Amino acid sequence: MISRLPPPPAAVSAFTALDAYLRRIGYEAPCAVDHATLAGIVRTHIAAIPFENVDVLLQRRVSSALPAIYDKLVVRKRGGWCFEQNGLLGWALTALGFPVMRIGGGVMRVERGDAAVGNHLALIVMLDRPWLVDVGFGGSLAEPIPFAEGRHDHAPFDIALKPIGEGWWRFEEWIGGMPFSWDFRPEPADDSRLAAHLVALQTDPASVFVQNLVVQRRTGTTHLALRGRVLTESTPWAREKRLLMSGEEIVAVLGDTFGLDLPEVAGMWPSIEARHRDLFG
Secondary structure, three states: OOOOOOOOOOOOOHHHHHHHHHHHHOOOOOOOOOHHHHHHHHHHHHHHOOEEOHHHHOOOOOOOOHHHHHHHHHHOOOOEOHHHHHHHHHHHHHHHOOOEEEEEEEEOHHHHHHHHEEEEEEEEEEOOOEEEEOOOOOOOOOOOEEOOOEEEEEOOEEEEEEEEEOOEEEEEEEOOOOOEEEEEOOOOOOHHHHHHHHHHHHHOOOOHHHHOOEEEEEEOOEEEEEEOOEEEEEOOOOEEEEEOOOHHHHHHHHHHHHOOOOHHHHHHHHHHHHHHHHHHO
16 A cells, blocks of 8 residues: 655645755756665755754644645755654655655664554655665665665664564664664554654653754765764764764754754753763763
Protein backbone atom coordinates (compact mmCIF):
# COMPACT_ATOMS: atom_id res chain seq x y z
CA MET A 1 0.00 0.00 0.00
CA ILE A 2 1.42 3.40 -1.00
CA SER A 3 0.64 6.46 1.07
CA ARG A 4 -0.81 9.56 -0.56
CA LEU A 5 0.62 12.79 0.75
CA PRO A 6 -1.24 16.12 0.82
CA PRO A 7 -0.92 18.66 -1.98
CA PRO A 8 1.51 21.59 -1.76
CA PRO A 9 0.57 24.71 0.20
CA ALA A 10 -2.49 26.60 -1.04
CA ALA A 11 -1.87 29.20 -3.74
CA VAL A 12 1.45 27.55 -4.69
CA SER A 13 1.43 25.39 -7.82
CA ALA A 14 2.89 21.91 -7.53
CA PHE A 15 5.58 22.77 -10.09
CA THR A 16 6.58 26.00 -8.35
CA ALA A 17 6.64 24.36 -4.93
CA LEU A 18 8.71 21.42 -6.13
CA ASP A 19 11.13 23.67 -7.99
CA ALA A 20 11.63 25.77 -4.85
CA TYR A 21 12.32 22.63 -2.81
CA LEU A 22 14.91 21.39 -5.30
CA ARG A 23 16.59 24.81 -5.27
CA ARG A 24 16.51 24.81 -1.46
CA ILE A 25 18.47 21.56 -1.32
CA GLY A 26 20.73 22.45 -4.24
CA TYR A 27 19.68 19.56 -6.48
CA GLU A 28 20.52 20.50 -10.08
CA ALA A 29 20.58 17.18 -11.97
CA PRO A 30 17.75 15.99 -14.22
CA CYS A 31 14.83 14.33 -12.42
CA ALA A 32 13.57 10.87 -13.30
CA VAL A 33 11.89 8.11 -11.35
CA ASP A 34 15.10 6.15 -10.87
CA HIS A 35 17.69 5.35 -8.23
CA ALA A 36 20.14 8.01 -9.37
CA THR A 37 17.59 10.77 -8.82
CA LEU A 38 16.44 9.32 -5.50
CA ALA A 39 19.99 9.04 -4.18
CA GLY A 40 20.92 12.50 -5.43
CA ILE A 41 17.92 14.15 -3.79
CA VAL A 42 18.56 12.35 -0.50
CA ARG A 43 22.24 13.35 -0.45
CA THR A 44 21.57 17.01 -1.21
CA HIS A 45 18.64 17.20 1.21
CA ILE A 46 20.74 15.87 4.09
CA ALA A 47 23.57 18.31 3.34
CA ALA A 48 21.26 21.32 2.99
CA ILE A 49 18.64 20.92 5.72
CA PRO A 50 19.91 20.24 9.25
CA PHE A 51 18.14 18.26 11.92
CA GLU A 52 17.15 20.68 14.70
CA ASN A 53 14.71 21.14 17.58
CA VAL A 54 14.98 24.88 18.24
CA ASP A 55 11.24 25.52 18.02
CA VAL A 56 10.58 22.94 20.73
CA LEU A 57 12.94 24.71 23.13
CA LEU A 58 11.35 28.06 22.31
CA GLN A 59 7.92 26.50 22.99
CA ARG A 60 6.75 27.07 19.43
CA ARG A 61 4.36 24.39 18.23
CA VAL A 62 5.90 22.05 15.65
CA SER A 63 3.35 20.93 13.08
CA SER A 64 3.24 17.90 10.81
CA ALA A 65 0.99 19.72 8.31
CA LEU A 66 2.70 20.06 4.94
CA PRO A 67 2.05 23.81 4.48
CA ALA A 68 3.72 24.53 7.84
CA ILE A 69 6.63 22.21 7.08
CA TYR A 70 7.11 23.71 3.61
CA ASP A 71 7.08 27.25 4.98
CA LYS A 72 9.59 26.42 7.69
CA LEU A 73 12.09 24.25 5.81
CA VAL A 74 11.85 25.66 2.28
CA VAL A 75 10.66 29.26 2.56
CA ARG A 76 12.32 30.21 5.87
CA LYS A 77 15.31 27.90 5.34
CA ARG A 78 15.09 26.25 8.73
CA GLY A 79 15.79 22.68 9.70
CA GLY A 80 13.53 20.22 11.46
CA TRP A 81 13.12 16.74 12.87
CA CYS A 82 11.90 13.47 11.36
CA PHE A 83 8.20 14.36 11.09
CA GLU A 84 9.11 17.49 9.13
CA GLN A 85 12.12 16.26 7.14
CA ASN A 86 10.67 12.97 5.94
CA GLY A 87 7.24 14.57 5.57
CA LEU A 88 8.69 17.12 3.16
CA LEU A 89 10.83 14.59 1.29
CA GLY A 90 7.90 12.18 0.99
CA TRP A 91 5.77 14.92 -0.58
CA ALA A 92 8.54 15.90 -3.03
CA LEU A 93 9.25 12.33 -4.11
CA THR A 94 5.54 11.66 -4.59
CA ALA A 95 5.25 14.83 -6.69
CA LEU A 96 8.09 13.53 -8.86
CA GLY A 97 6.27 10.23 -9.40
CA PHE A 98 8.05 7.97 -6.91
CA PRO A 99 5.89 5.37 -5.11
CA VAL A 100 6.36 6.31 -1.44
CA MET A 101 5.21 4.61 1.76
CA ARG A 102 5.48 6.44 5.08
CA ILE A 103 6.50 4.09 7.89
CA GLY A 104 6.32 4.64 11.63
CA GLY A 105 9.36 3.62 13.64
CA GLY A 106 10.15 3.20 17.31
CA VAL A 107 13.45 4.77 18.35
CA MET A 108 15.17 2.51 20.92
CA ARG A 109 12.20 0.15 20.97
CA VAL A 110 14.80 -2.41 22.06
CA GLU A 111 14.69 -0.68 25.48
CA ARG A 112 11.36 1.15 25.49
CA GLY A 113 9.09 -1.49 24.01
CA ASP A 114 6.15 -0.97 21.67
CA ALA A 115 5.21 2.31 23.36
CA ALA A 116 8.03 3.87 21.31
CA VAL A 117 6.44 2.97 17.97
CA GLY A 118 5.42 6.14 16.16
CA ASN A 119 8.14 8.37 17.60
CA HIS A 120 9.95 8.29 14.25
CA LEU A 121 8.85 8.76 10.63
CA ALA A 122 10.78 7.30 7.69
CA LEU A 123 10.04 6.24 4.11
CA ILE A 124 10.15 3.18 1.89
CA VAL A 125 10.43 4.00 -1.82
CA MET A 126 9.67 1.32 -4.40
CA LEU A 127 11.79 1.23 -7.56
CA ASP A 128 13.36 -1.95 -8.93
CA ARG A 129 13.27 -3.03 -5.29
CA PRO A 130 12.18 -1.33 -2.05
CA TRP A 131 14.61 1.25 -0.64
CA LEU A 132 14.72 2.57 2.92
CA VAL A 133 15.02 6.36 2.99
CA ASP A 134 15.50 8.48 6.10
CA VAL A 135 16.61 12.12 6.09
CA GLY A 136 15.24 12.71 9.59
CA PHE A 137 17.55 10.70 11.85
CA GLY A 138 20.31 13.26 12.11
CA GLY A 139 22.20 12.40 8.94
CA SER A 140 23.56 8.95 9.76
CA LEU A 141 22.03 7.47 6.60
CA ALA A 142 23.85 9.17 3.73
CA GLU A 143 21.70 7.73 0.93
CA PRO A 144 18.96 5.14 0.38
CA ILE A 145 19.75 1.56 1.38
CA PRO A 146 18.07 -1.59 0.05
CA PHE A 147 15.27 -2.86 2.24
CA ALA A 148 17.12 -6.10 2.89
CA GLU A 149 19.33 -7.49 5.61
CA GLY A 150 22.83 -6.09 5.37
CA ARG A 151 25.55 -3.79 6.66
CA HIS A 152 26.57 -0.53 5.02
CA ASP A 153 29.49 1.86 5.33
CA HIS A 154 28.06 5.37 5.55
CA ALA A 155 31.21 6.91 7.01
CA PRO A 156 31.60 8.12 9.65
CA PHE A 157 28.69 5.81 10.58
CA ASP A 158 28.36 2.05 10.29
CA ILE A 159 24.81 1.04 9.41
CA ALA A 160 22.96 -2.26 9.73
CA LEU A 161 19.45 -3.38 8.79
CA LYS A 162 18.14 -6.73 9.95
CA PRO A 163 14.89 -8.61 10.60
CA ILE A 164 14.22 -9.27 14.29
CA GLY A 165 11.11 -11.44 14.14
CA GLU A 166 7.32 -11.11 13.99
CA GLY A 167 7.57 -8.82 10.97
CA TRP A 168 9.82 -6.28 12.70
CA TRP A 169 13.04 -4.83 11.30
CA ARG A 170 15.80 -2.97 13.13
CA PHE A 171 17.90 -0.11 11.78
CA GLU A 172 21.13 0.37 13.73
CA GLU A 173 23.85 3.00 13.53
CA TRP A 174 27.26 3.14 15.18
CA ILE A 175 29.69 5.99 15.50
CA GLY A 176 31.73 4.53 18.31
CA GLY A 177 30.17 2.97 21.38
CA MET A 178 26.85 1.16 21.52
CA PRO A 179 24.45 1.12 18.56
CA PHE A 180 21.51 3.50 18.36
CA SER A 181 18.46 1.96 16.72
CA TRP A 182 14.87 2.21 15.61
CA ASP A 183 12.47 -0.62 14.79
CA PHE A 184 9.69 -0.73 12.22
CA ARG A 185 7.38 -2.91 10.22
CA PRO A 186 7.25 -2.35 6.43
CA GLU A 187 3.65 -1.14 6.46
CA PRO A 188 1.92 2.25 6.25
CA ALA A 189 2.41 4.39 9.33
CA ASP A 190 -0.37 4.75 11.87
CA ASP A 191 -1.01 8.50 11.65
CA SER A 192 -2.65 8.58 15.08
CA ARG A 193 0.51 7.17 16.67
CA LEU A 194 2.67 9.68 14.83
CA ALA A 195 0.41 12.52 15.96
CA ALA A 196 0.52 11.41 19.59
CA HIS A 197 4.30 11.20 19.62
CA LEU A 198 4.61 14.53 17.81
CA VAL A 199 2.83 16.14 20.76
CA ALA A 200 4.68 14.16 23.45
CA LEU A 201 8.15 14.79 22.04
CA GLN A 202 7.63 18.55 22.24
CA THR A 203 5.76 18.72 25.58
CA ASP A 204 6.87 15.84 27.82
CA PRO A 205 9.58 17.01 30.28
CA ALA A 206 11.27 13.62 29.81
CA SER A 207 11.71 14.20 26.06
CA VAL A 208 15.33 14.75 25.04
CA PHE A 209 14.08 17.42 22.64
CA VAL A 210 12.49 19.36 25.51
CA GLN A 211 15.58 19.00 27.68
CA ASN A 212 18.36 20.12 25.36
CA LEU A 213 19.37 21.71 22.07
CA VAL A 214 20.00 19.16 19.30
CA VAL A 215 21.30 20.19 15.86
CA GLN A 216 22.92 17.80 13.36
CA ARG A 217 24.14 17.93 9.79
CA ARG A 218 26.08 15.71 7.40
CA THR A 219 28.30 17.00 4.61
CA GLY A 220 29.95 14.16 2.72
CA THR A 221 31.72 11.98 5.28
CA THR A 222 31.73 14.67 7.96
CA HIS A 223 28.99 14.65 10.59
CA LEU A 224 28.43 17.67 12.82
CA ALA A 225 26.37 17.49 16.00
CA LEU A 226 25.58 20.25 18.48
CA ARG A 227 24.08 18.91 21.70
CA GLY A 228 23.63 21.67 24.21
CA ARG A 229 26.94 23.50 24.31
CA VAL A 230 29.04 20.60 22.94
CA LEU A 231 29.90 20.67 19.22
CA THR A 232 31.18 17.33 17.88
CA GLU A 233 32.75 16.87 14.46
CA SER A 234 33.05 13.24 13.36
CA THR A 235 34.96 12.01 10.33
CA PRO A 236 36.13 8.53 9.31
CA TRP A 237 39.43 9.33 11.01
CA ALA A 238 38.63 11.24 14.19
CA ARG A 239 36.08 12.81 16.51
CA GLU A 240 36.70 16.27 17.89
CA LYS A 241 34.65 18.00 20.57
CA ARG A 242 34.47 21.71 21.30
CA LEU A 243 32.79 23.32 24.31
CA LEU A 244 30.92 26.50 23.40
CA MET A 245 31.19 29.29 25.95
CA SER A 246 28.23 31.61 25.39
CA GLY A 247 24.86 32.03 23.76
CA GLU A 248 26.46 34.30 21.19
CA GLU A 249 28.94 31.57 20.27
CA ILE A 250 26.09 29.10 19.82
CA VAL A 251 24.32 31.56 17.51
CA ALA A 252 27.53 31.96 15.49
CA VAL A 253 27.97 28.18 15.18
CA LEU A 254 24.34 27.75 14.14
CA GLY A 255 24.93 30.25 11.34
CA ASP A 256 28.42 29.30 10.21
CA THR A 257 28.21 25.52 10.63
CA PHE A 258 24.54 24.69 10.19
CA GLY A 259 23.26 27.53 8.00
CA LEU A 260 20.64 28.62 10.54
CA ASP A 261 19.96 32.29 11.29
CA LEU A 262 18.53 32.08 14.81
CA PRO A 263 19.72 34.98 17.00
CA GLU A 264 16.95 34.24 19.52
CA VAL A 265 18.83 31.11 20.61
CA ALA A 266 21.26 33.33 22.53
CA GLY A 267 18.52 33.80 25.12
CA MET A 268 18.45 30.05 25.74
CA TRP A 269 21.99 30.06 27.12
CA PRO A 270 21.04 29.84 30.83
CA SER A 271 18.96 26.69 30.29
CA ILE A 272 21.58 25.16 27.95
CA GLU A 273 24.33 25.80 30.50
CA ALA A 274 22.19 24.41 33.33
CA ARG A 275 21.48 21.23 31.36
CA HIS A 276 25.20 20.81 30.70
CA ARG A 277 25.90 21.05 34.45
CA ASP A 278 23.20 18.46 35.14
CA LEU A 279 24.78 16.05 32.67
CA PHE A 280 28.48 16.63 33.27
CA GLY A 281 28.75 18.42 36.61
